Amino acid sequence: MLGDLIGEEQGQVTAQRVVPSEHGLPPTVESSFQASGTLLGVTVTDLGTYVGTLRHDGTLYGEGTGVIMSPDGATASWRGTGVGVFTEGGSISWRGSIVYLSDAPAFAGLRGVAGAFEWETNASGKANGKLWAWR
Structure with a gap:
């Protein structure tokens, strides 16, 4: 069951590249x-990379990894997966799940929890997202 809102972010896509595929x-x-x-009331910077693959039905399948850091040096890594849909004006709306790994006391509340996220990216690369605990 989805629980409390545990995180919110605003950001920017910093780089993109098309990776060719094989076998058509x-x-x-x-x-x-x-x-x-x-995240969990802690100020964070999130750096991540994800790969989106266009599916035959016009949606995107995505997978990503990244790291979060707090100003006092607490860190966590994450891995997520989701589905994206194109919306008006070239934006993409993502929904998915994310899991974290951290030994930092500041992020102890992430242990044993999957997150459910919403992530919106507009055509200029501006992004914002929300994360709920999924217990």
């Missing part, structure tokens, strides 16, 4: 981003 499969688009916000 659709190409993938690799995107890196930097975001800032809060």
Whole structure:
């Protein structure tokens, strides 16, 4: 069941590249981003890269990895997966799940929790997202 809102971020796509595919499969688009916000009430910077693959039904399948850092040096890594849909004006709306790994006391509340996220990226690369605990 979805629980409390535990994180919010705003950011920017910092780089993109098209990765060619083999065997007639659709190409993938690799995107890196930097975001800032809060996670479990802790101010964080989030650096990540995800790969989106266009599917035959017009949606995107995505997978990503990244790291979060707090100003006092607490860190966590993450891995996520989701589905994206194109919206008006070249924006992409993502929904998915994310899991974290951290030994930092500041992020102890992430242990044993999957997150459910919403992530919106507009055509200029501006992004914002929300994360809920999924217990």
